[in-house]
Amino acid sequence: EAQVTQNPRYLITVTGKKLTVTCSQNMNHEYMSWYRQDPGLGLRQIYYSMNVEVTDKGDVPEGYKVSRKEKRNFPLILESPSPNQTSLYFCASSASGGAVDTQYFGPGTRLTVL
Amino acid sequence: GQQVMQIPQYQHVQEGEDFTTYCNSSTTLSNIQWYKQRPGGHPVFLIQLVKSGEVKKQKRLTFQFGEAKKNSSLHITATQTTDVGTYFCAGPGGAGSYQLTFGKGTKLSVIP
Numbered sequence: 203e204a205q206v207t208q209n210p211r212y213l214i215t216v217t218g219k220k221l222t223v224t225c226s227q228n229m230n231h232e233y234m235s236w237y238r239q240d241p242g243l244g245l246r247q248i249y250y251s252m253n254v255e256v257t258d259k260g261d262v263p264e265g266y267k268v269s270r271k272e273k274r275n276f277p278l279i280l281e282s283p284s285p286n287q288t289s290l291y292f293c294a295s296s297a298s299g300g301a302v303d304t305q306y307f308g309p310g311t312r313l314t315v316l
Numbered sequence: 317g318q319q320v321m322q323i324p325q326y327q328h329v330q331e332g333e334d335f336t337t338y339c340n341s342s343t344t345l346s347n348i349q350w351y352k353q354r355p356g357g358h359p360v361f362l363i364q365l366v367k368s369g370e371v372k373k374q375k376r377l378t379f380q381f382g383e384a385k386k387n388s389s390l391h392i393t394a395t396q397t398t399d400v401g402t403y404f405c406a407g408p409g410g411a412g413s414y415q416l417t418f419g420k421g422t423k424l425s426v427i428p
Contacts (some may be wrong), residue, residue: 242420244419306361
């Protein structure tokens with residue numbers, strides 16, 4: 203089954219404790235991205251990747267890191283999480299450039315930073 | 317940068333009534349996409365519009381792309397409880413951009 207998976211689905215952590223949210227897709231998609239969703243603010247793009255080893259900042263990249271060493275995986279790293287990063291995070295992938303192609307979203311990761 | 321404005325933010329309708337959400341961009345869009353997110357779920361792609369003045373239908377859903385390619389609308393005829401969720405429009409972040417900018421969404425509630 204074609205899908206985007208994210209782990210963990212729920213995470214409660216404390217300020218400053220490094221964490222990684224994994225994202226994997228099995229559709230051989232070139233493009234992957236991360237979004238955060240906050241009430242009243244909709245979906246905001248954090249980072250995106252057009253291919254392996256090619257990443258770029260979205261609208262809200264501060265406090266986040268990403269890497270794309272393999273085509274199928276696109277982990278989101280929070281080196282020193284802060285409470286304002288409490289949010290619902292979605293990973294998405296598409297066959298080609300995200301702006302012109304269907305985005306397939308993962309199930310989401312709900313992160314709480316205390 | 318590119319902005320995509322969506323109104324209304326919330327809409328409560330009686331089951332059987334129609335519903336419309338509007339999306340406006342500050343710049344001309346090469347295309348626009350629409351997504352639906354059910355409560356507790358993730359966004360799911362509905363449709364993409366590319367041509368000026370384009371109208372597409374999916375059963376009770378009608379999608380329009382403005383002549384100037386700066387606005388779009390989603391109209392649902394005779395809403396059902398299964399239509400509940402948040403509807404998002406999304407457009408390219410700019411000319412030649414790989415970035416996708418989402419509107420803030422319209423949350424639809426349907427009263428049975």
